[in-house]
Amino acid sequence: DVKVTQSSRYLVKRTGEKVFLECVQDMDHENMFWYRQDPGLGLRLIYFSYDVKMKEKGDIPEGYSVSREKKERFSLILESASTNQTSMYLCASSSRQGSGTDTQYFGPGTRLTVL
Amino acid sequence: GENVEQHPSTLSVQEGDSAVIKCTYSDSASNYFPWYKQELGKGPQLIIDIRSNVGEKKDQRIAVTLNKTAKHFSLHITETQPEDSAVYFCAASKGSNYQLIWGAGTKLIIKP
Numbered sequence: 001d002v003k004v005t006q007s008s009r010y011l012v013k014r015t016g017e018k019v020f021l022e023c024v025q026d027m028d029h030e031n032m033f034w035y036r037q038d039p040g041l042g043l044r045l046i047y048f049s050y051d052v053k054m055k056e057k058g059d060i061p062e063g064y065s066v067s068r069e070k071k072e073r074f075s076l077i078l079e080s081a082s083t084n085q086t087s088m089y090l091c092a093s094s095s096r097q098g099s100g101t102d103t104q105y106f107g108p109g110t111r112l113t114v115l
Numbered sequence: 116g117e118n119v120e121q122h123p124s125t126l127s128v129q130e131g132d133s134a135v136i137k138c139t140y141s142d143s144a145s146n147y148f149p150w151y152k153q154e155l156g157k158g159p160q161l162i163i164d165i166r167s168n169v170g171e172k173k174d175q176r177i178a179v180t181l182n183k184t185a186k187h188f189s190l191h192i193t194e195t196q197p198e199d200s201a202v203y204f205c206a207a208s209k210g211s212n213y214q215l216i217w218g219a220g221t222k223l224i225i226k227p
Contacts, residue, residue: 042217101147101208106158
């Protein structure tokens with residue numbers, strides 16, 4: 001079974017703190033994603049990585065950065081956390097086999113609260 | 116920009132009845148349409164998907180239909196059971212760059 005793990009299930013931080021969210025996948029997937037999930041808004045893509053050290057901005061990258069130094073690990077960084085970044089953060093990975101979009105496998109999510 | 120509209124936002128059905136969730140997409144280049152189920156405390160999980168060269172796909176109690184002309188696709192669940200209670204998301208591929216455009220989600224409640 002594909003496994004995507006996220007470093008924390010729940011996190012509470014203060015405004016202005018630097019926050020690191022870690023994601024690890026064990027299926028040698030090329031693609032990794034960071035989403036933010038808010039009620040009524042579905043999943044919004046923050047950043048996407050298709051290879052080590054490669055990244056693309058998603059729909060809402062402002063206030064976030066990412067790092068992918070190893071194929072299995074994709075980190076989301078909030079440089080200076082703000083209250084409007086309180087949300088559920090989901091990491092996902094997928095294979096880049098063939099030419100079509102492939103199944104995304106999700107981690108359990110990290111619920112971040114910024115006070 | 117591209118978007119996916121999903122309806123209804125909440126759906127309550129009697130156990131044993133059928134449930135239908137509908138989505139409309141805007142990107143004519145979309146060619147892959149997955150449906151994900153998210154149970155409480157878990158990440159979304161793929162339950163069924165359909166590609167643009169197919170009009171309908173079925174897997175036991177779950178089926179998906181696609182109308183490319185109208186840019187509509189729907190999830191049908193028959194003989195609903197308590198374990199079907201969850202949030203369901205539809206999505207459409209964004210061109211061919213492995214990204215998905217997501218609907219807002221439907222909370223499905225199965226009444227005993």
